[in-house]
Amino acid sequence: MIKGTVLDTIKKQKPLAKKIREGKLRIIPLGGLEEIGRNLTIFEFEKNGGKEAIIIDMGLGYPETENMLGVDYTIPNFEYLEKIKNNILAIFITHGHYDHIGAIPYILEKIDNPPIYATPLTKGLILKRQEDFPHAIKPTIIEIKKEEYKPIKLGSFLIDYFHVNHNIPDSIGFYIQTPACNIMHSGDFKIDFNPVFDKPADLSRIVKLAFRGTDILMIDSTNAPEPGHIISERKIMENLEEIFKKAKGRIIASTFASLIERIQQLIYLAEQYGRKIVIDGHTMKINVEVTKRLGYLKYSKGIFIKPEESFKLPQNKVLIICTGSQAEEGSALMRIANGEHKFFKIIPGDSLIFSSSIVPGNERIVQNLKDSLAKQGAKIYHYQMMDIHASGHAFADDIKLFINLVKPNYIIPIHGHYYMMKALEDIAFDLGMEKDRVFILSNGDVLEVENGIPRISNIKVPSNLVYVDGLGLGNVGDVVLRDRKALAEEGMFVIIVTIDSQTGKIKKSPDIISRGFVYLRESKELLKEVRGLIAQIVKKNTLHLGDEAPIIQEEQIKFRIKEDVAEFLFKKTHRRPVILPVVIKV
Numbered sequence: 001m002i003k004g005t006v007l008d009t010i011k012k013q014k015p016l017a018k019k020i021r022e023g024k025l026r027i028i029p030l031g032g033l034e035e036i037g038r039n040l041t042i043f044e045f046e047k048n049g050g051k052e053a054i055i056i057d058m059g060l061g062y063p064e065t066e067n068m069l070g071v072d073y074t075i076p077n078f079e080y081l082e083k084i085k086n087n088i089l090a091i092f093i094t095h096g097h098y099d100h101i102g103a104i105p106y107i108l109e110k111i112d113n114p115p116i117y118a119t120p121l122t123k124g125l126i127l128k129r130q131e132d133f134p135h136a137i138k139p140t141i142i143e144i145k146k147e148e149y150k151p152i153k154l155g156s157f158l159i160d161y162f163h164v165n166h167n168i169p170d171s172i173g174f175y176i177q178t179p180a181c182n183i184m185h186s187g188d189f190k191i192d193f194n195p196v197f198d199k200p201a202d203l204s205r206i207v208k209l210a211f212r213g214t215d216i217l218m219i220d221s222t223n224a225p226e227p228g229h230i231i232s233e234r235k236i237m238e239n240l241e242e243i244f245k246k247a248k249g250r251i252i253a254s255t256f257a258s259l260i261e262r263i264q265q266l267i268y269l270a271e272q273y274g275r276k277i278v279i280d281g282h283t284m285k286i287n288v289e290v291t292k293r294l295g296y297l298k299y300s301k302g303i304f305i306k307p308e309e310s311f312k313l314p315q316n317k318v319l320i321i322c323t324g325s326q327a328e329e330g331s332a333l334m335r336i337a338n339g340e341h342k343f344f345k346i347i348p349g350d351s352l353i354f355s356s357s358i359v360p361g362n363e364r365i366v367q368n369l370k371d372s373l374a375k376q377g378a379k380i381y382h383y384q385m386m387d388i389h390a391s392g393h394a395f396a397d398d399i400k401l402f403i404n405l406v407k408p409n410y411i412i413p414i415h416g417h418y419y420m421m422k423a424l425e426d427i428a429f430d431l432g433m434e435k436d437r438v439f440i441l442s443n444g445d446v447l448e449v450e451n452g453i454p455r456i457s458n459i460k461v462p463s464n465l466v467y468v469d470g471l472g473l474g475n476v477g478d479v480v481l482r483d484r485k486a487l488a489e490e491g492m493f494v495i496i497v498t499i500d501s502q503t504g505k506i507k508k509s510p511d512i513i514s515r516g517f518v519y520l521r522e523s524k525e526l527l528k529e530v531r532g533l534i535a536q537i538v539k540k541n542t543l544h545l546g547d548e549a550p551i552i553q554e555e556q557i558k559f560r561i562k563e564d565v566a567e568f569l570f571k572k573t574h575r576r577p578v579i580l581p582v583v584i585k586v
């Protein structure tokens with residue numbers, strides 16, 4: 001239906017003047033393909049031997065298998081970026097999710113700190129994350145004002161941007177013009193005609209840019225396998241409101257901390273129905289704090305209360321927004337369910353909202369969590385029972401609409417596993433696109449565009465996973481080898497620190513497990529000193545801000561434990577065991 005109407009309208013427009021094309025553009029995805037995470041794409045323009053490059057997004061990914069023990073996350077391989085660092089003009093960021101900004105603290109320094117262009121909320125989130133890396137280079141961030149639509153001219157690049165809907169405010173896509181070709185990059189997007197706290201995606205802007213002639217559309221394929229249109233946030237809000245109307249006890253809503261829009265909807269409903277709000281969970285607190293500070297969260301004064309204060313109110317005046325919708329270990333909701341939470345346990349009559357989808361692989365533990373909560377007397381609402389969650393990514397028909405508005409010559413599906421990119425390819429074929437016009441790329445592929453025609457080069461750039469644990473960087477292969485060697489020769493030392501997230505203090509003396517290093521019973525003195533050292537590290541890296549629960553800089557603590565304990569043990573024993581710090585917040 002859309003296919004006919006929109007396409008026809010566009011066809012009636014004047015054909016584009018034939019352009020004179022110069023040079024070559026290389027599109028090089030270093031991450032984000034055949035995976036959800038690690039989004040990073042290089043656009044490298046070459047003319048007469050001179051090269052210029054820009055980068056879109058710089059994200060992290062999470063370890064995909066349990067075999068990657070000790071790996072906190074993965075980032076794109078930056079070998080090629082280091083090589084071309086003198087040509088990099090700038091980095092452009094689509095939005096503030098970690099799969100788009102998370103690798104910045106690691107890579108920025110390696111490429112001599114080029115400027116970063118980002119919208120205000122994205123900028124705030126980048127800077128907030130940077131606080132966890134006190135030694136990392138300070139980024140220079142240039143704010144993109146969405147409403148102004150001022151094109152950015154950098155070397156041979158002309159970059160425009162447009163507003164899209166996603167589940168975090170201030171998300172944008174980019175339109176990149178070079179003498180070789182024009183490219184539209186959708187960013188993570190959905191099209192919501194009735195968003196609750198946002199404007200609808202700026203379709204007219206997208207069409208205007210597209211009229212310059214789009215050679216290649218790079219488009220979010222995450223939900224390409226989902227038929228139809230994505231449900232509007234307005235509908236989600238109506239369904240959530242039904243729960244608020246009915247609930248006689250407390251409402252406990254769990255969602256991802258990154259779903260700022262959902263959090264905003266819950267705050268709004270709490271205000272409408274006279275409930276005060278407790279925010280619980282580390283990342284949730286941080287995100288609410290940042291968005292509040294930057295003015296992206298609308299709330300009335302005094303709406304947020306401390307956990308203790310909630311007990312002075314009638315139960316039907318309380319809303320708890322917390323992490324744990326994936327049954328993540330140690331998350332607020334898990335602690336509530338297990339009776340380990342400092343303040344909350346389930347009170348019969350509580351309404352429990354799971355407002356997020358289940359990450360594949362988590363189904364069973366989420367089911368167990370729901371059972372446990374229900375047994376304790378909570379009423380469970382999940383998105384499978386009613387629409388109380390919408391994804392941040394466009395469904396098939398929304399993708400069709402976008403493609404039809406842009407009418408590109410070629411399409412590159414991005415941001416998805418292989419089958420998602422294939423599903424997007426099918427959509428393009430359905431719309432009448434020819435077979436050789438969709439490029440399913442892999443990370444590290446080099447797509448060369450000359451005279452408006454792309455082809456995959458024989459050359460590939462390194463794109464294997466670079467893994468990060470604590471604050472350290474390494475190549476999986478290298479690190480595994482290094483660790484194996486050290487394990488064999490020097491033994492290992494596992495340090496488990498349990499920190500009370502309310503007080504920021506170590507709960508009990510840290511557990512130390514050692515294999516092949518020293519016989520622990522004979523090294524009481526040594527262990528005592530190690531424990532003292534750990535206590536100091538935790539103290540130094542925990543920030544106390546007034547009455548709020550302290551901010552525990554987990555990554556920094558792990559990093560310091562590794563470094564400082566290693567140094568200490570070497571001084572005392574002249575050996576270098578592998579040190580594995582584990583920080584548990586309860």
Ligand SMILES: [Zn+2]
Nearest residue numbers: 095097166188
């Ligand atoms: Zn996103």
Ligand SMILES: [Zn+2]
Nearest residue numbers: 097099100188
């Ligand atoms: Zn993403």
